[in-house]
Amino acid sequence: MVHHGLVELHPDYPVRTDRLLLRPLSPDDTAALVAYRSKAEVCRYLPFEPMNSEIVAEKLATAWSHRTITTEGNALTLGVELAETGEMIGEVILFFHSVKHRGGELGWVFHPRHSGHGYATEAAHAMLHLAFDELRLHRVTARVVAANSASLRLADRLGMRQEAHLIGNEWFKGGWSDEIDFALLENEWADQHSVSPAFCAQLLNRPPQSAR
């Protein structure tokens, strides 16, 4: 959306996909967030320690309270609900790093109970639609700890291109860790969707609309 000459992101909530609803977080999500963010296995490759309800409540009142992106430095965290049950199963986040370079970064965290169904892929793919089609970004990155194989597969499924393997770049949770950097450019995103109209369907492992 172009607002006062600047491109901003003002999604119509909820953002709907086949099986999910994406919408801003609220204090009502505290318990659902703590249910997975307090787990060591979930935080293993994330740059923070397991969170308790006080920390989650503080985040909900600050960093996670945004509904829009209006300028660089903003980050939009959207809760992901199962459309069928209304259960909150994870989050996707979009960081808007630079107006000049039209650059952003994508992140994802989900409850392990709901892994293995493609929900994170479906939600992150919806966030890429917002990033490219609405915020008009030129390049979206994802930074993944090299040992985080589920996340590497997710970035790959999203059609993101591996650009770098940084060796021992960060002191991470008691040791030097490698980082794999992925990126997707706006023309690559457009190609994926126009050269292969079935790309979205293929990615989400379901038949294209024409074949349904």
Ligand SMILES: CC(C)(COP(=O)(O)OP(=O)(O)OC[C@H]1O[C@@H](n2cnc3c(N)ncnc32)[C@H](O)[C@@H]1OP(=O)(O)O)[C@@H](O)C(=O)NCCC(=O)NCCS
């Ligand atoms: C990273 C993370 C979101 C990945 O979760 P995930 O369950 O593997 O991802 P998805 O929900 O997209 O599910 C994909 C899996 O379901 C399978 N699947 C089943 N049905 C599917 C469908 N309809 N569409 C796509 N995948 C489907 C896929 O084959 C894939 O399995 P595989 O990786 O064994 O091949 C999760 O591990 C997580 O939250 N980790 C902790 C937080 C974290 O590390 N975040 C990343 C920081 S960079």
